[in-house]
Amino acid sequence: MKAKRWHDYLWVASALYLVLGFINILFAWLGLICFLVPLLIAAIQGTKGYCNTYCGRGQLLQLLGGKLGLSRNKDIPAWLRSSWFRYGFLLFFLAMFSNMLFTTYLVFAGAKSLREVVTLLWTFKLPWHWANTSLVAPWVAQFAFGFYSLMLTSTILALITMALFKPRSWCVYCPMGTMTHTICKLKHGKDAVYEVRSPSQAAS
Numbered sequence: 001m002k003a004k005r006w007h008d009y010l011w012v013a014s015a016l017y018l019v020l021g022f023i024n025i026l027f028a029w030l031g032l033i034c035f036l037v038p039l040l041i042a043a044i045q046g047t048k049g050y051c052n053t054y055c056g057r058g059q060l061l062q063l064l065g066g067k068l069g070l071s072r073n074k075d076i077p078a079w080l081r082s083s084w085f086r087y088g089f090l091l092f093f094l095a096m097f098s099n100m101l102f103t104t105y106l107v108f109a110g111a112k113s114l115r116e117v118v119t120l121l122w123t124f125k126l127p128w129h130w131a132n133t134s135l136v137a138p139w140v141a142q143f144a145f146g147f148y149s150l151m152l153t154s155t156i157l158a159l160i161t162m163a164l165f166k167p168r169s170w171c172v173y174c175p176m177g178t179m180t181h182t183i184c185k186l187k188h189g190k191d192a193v194y195e196v197r198s199p200s201q202a203a204s
């Protein structure tokens with residue numbers, strides 16, 4: 001059996017991240033690591049090394065859906081794999097991300113006051129008043145609320161997709177996966193696409 005390496009346990013960090021948001025919303029800032037590192041690896045190395053080795057969320061889905069049997073293990077439908085859906089979802093996700101940044105800017109500029117809520121699935125607003133945000137500027141806290149909302153929302157979608165289909169089916173339309181896939185494709189050109197982990201492989 002292959003010996004475990006430190007990066008095989010990054011699922012612990014992913015699970016811990018979700019818990020820490022309940023303790024203090026400011027921990028949400030740590031999620032930026034999961035945004036920047038995959039893009040940097042893809043841009044510098046031209047690989048999906050983050051997805052294949054370092055993504056704690058991917059490992060967590062594999063663990064819950066695979067080892068713990070919480071997945072029906074069915075093939076994902078073709079429409080979920082299609083380019084129009086993956087890129088459409090990426091555009092939608094980026095639009096929501098931009099909206100979150102704009103709200104943060106409005107709070108920074110004093111045009112809006114801090115709203116201590118976490119929004120799930122871009123719809124359901126949960127009051128999150130226990131977070132002590134008095135030590136930081138309101139915009140710093142606003143970003144944390146917005147970013148944690150995105151992270152929780154994408155986790156819920158990932159878990160639903162895991163339960164309905166194969167454990168890592170979320171990876172097929174994960175916005176980070178789509179972005180790194182695109183960067184790798186651009187970096188290598190068409191002939192070298194074989195080096196890039198394809199969405200279909202990601203769902204196995």
Ligand code: SF4
Nearest residue numbers: 051055058171174177
């Ligand atoms: S596609 Fe997304 S969830 Fe899956 S391994 Fe890559 S970054 Fe992680």
